[in-house]
Amino acid sequence: MQSKNKLTLEGIEVRAVSIPMRRPIVSKVGAYPEWPFILIDVKTKEGVVGRSYLEPYLREAVRYIGPAILDLADMLKGRQLAPLDFFRDAMNKLHLIGRQGVSLIAAAGIDMAIWDALAKAAGLPLAALLGGSVGHLRTYNTNGLWLIPLDRLGEEAEQLVAEGNFNAIKIRLGRPSLREDMEALRTVRDAIGPDIELMCDFNQGLALHEAISRCHGLDDQGLYWFEEPVVFDDYAHSAQLARELKTPVQIGENIYGPRSFLQAVLAQAADLYMPDLMRIGGVTGWMRSAAIAGASGHPMSSHLYPEVSAHLLRATETCDWLEWRDWGNPIIAEPFEVKDGFVNVPNRPGNGIDWNEDAVSKFLY
Structure with a gap:
């Protein structure tokens, strides 16, 4: 145009x-x-x-x-x-x-x-408008490994890796006991082998005393990060965990706006950050938060919104991982693709979102 x-x-x-x-x-x-x-x-x-x-x-x-x-x-x-x-x-x-x-x-x-x-x-492309460039981004598959029965985890982990020849996938933890979390990790690791990076997400599901015990118990499992062990805005206790643990602590998807992002960084609430576009304030809120992450040296990943997030990560100083989910693909005219664990940001104008109107009509409510 x-x-x-x-x-x-x-x-x-x-x-x-x-x-x-x-x-x-x-x-x-x-x-x-x-x-x-x-x-x-x-x-x-x-x-x-x-x-x-x-x-x-x-x-x-x-x-x-x-x-x-x-x-x-x-x-x-x-x-x-x-x-x-x-x-x-x-x-x-x-x-x-x-x-x-x-x-x-x-x-x-x-x-x-x-x-x-x-x-x-x-x-x-949006990435170019922001001063970056199009190209590849490493990504992990977040499309499964929820709190499902343990006997289903191995097969599902293999499927997640195969969907885009992924080099990293994410599992949800916080089962009733440390033993069950350990069994879940063993099952997945046995299925995918030692070379696939494995992130875990507690979805804010642990009280502080549980988080201290659980995360210390899992600290030698080679996980890439512990995501949101405690309630998202409990910066003081999240900072305590980040200080004590060898495994990096990841938060950010529930932080609202760049000012709150700055408060989390100043509180040393985490080692890693992953803003969510609808909470951080869209593209503008992301770029202002990315400047804070860059100045403070904190790696920055994304939460959901893979199309827009991919463009933004290409313009982010401390770019780490793109979270890949395909839940919106049916309504996107040209969904992004993952190949060998990487997403390629396409060289076309805009953020990559145009509607598949036939699918939109089907799913409207």
Whole structure:
């Protein structure tokens, strides 16, 4: 599409779909046989459409996130689309009701779509618009190994590795006992061998005393990281674990906005960070947090949103791992592909999200 110097909002369309999970999520935070997405189209008078989506976990969330998106979009009417200006104005508007939760999630969805529109108008991949480049990213498969029966873990681990010749996969821990967690790890390691990196996620499921005992008990298992052993905003106790353990502590998917990200870093709450785009504040919130991670020397990975996250990691100083999940692939016109454990960020304008409208129609609710 021809490059345009100015984009002006014409309207925003918000839709919701729910996609059945190939491997239903079973974790400490709940069970999810389906995965909802809120689809956002930012339409401009110049004909460019910016697209993004949100992953709100709950089907009913569109009832309150959708109106919040449309409310925040009102401030864009008649104005040039400029994501930094929008982010600043959105944060100022939210001073009185809070800059976390639904309000920031709604702003993040709009922010991502604006950046997509700007990249399309410039004829550039989002990574290039941000000053980076397209190319490969190492990725791990997060599409399974939930808290399922132990006798299913080995076969599923083999499947996860084979899906993209992955060099890394993730397992969920926090079973009723250390013995069961150890058995789960042995089963998976026996199935995949010693050369595949293995991350683990506790999904905030442990109280402090449990986390101390459990993580020390697992500290010699060669895991790449312990993810969210305790409640996400308990920075003091997370910092205690990071100090005591040999295995790096990973947090970040539940941190809201770059200011809270800075507070976590200042509290030395973790060794590694993995922001989630709908909570960190979209592209703008990510890039501001990536600057903090870069200045402090903390490796930065992603949480969900593989298409947009892949572009952002290519422009992130301390880029570590892309979390790969394919739950949204049915509604994406050209899903990204994994080959030999790497995702290739495509050299096409925008963030890589265009809708498969036939699939969208099928999954609408």
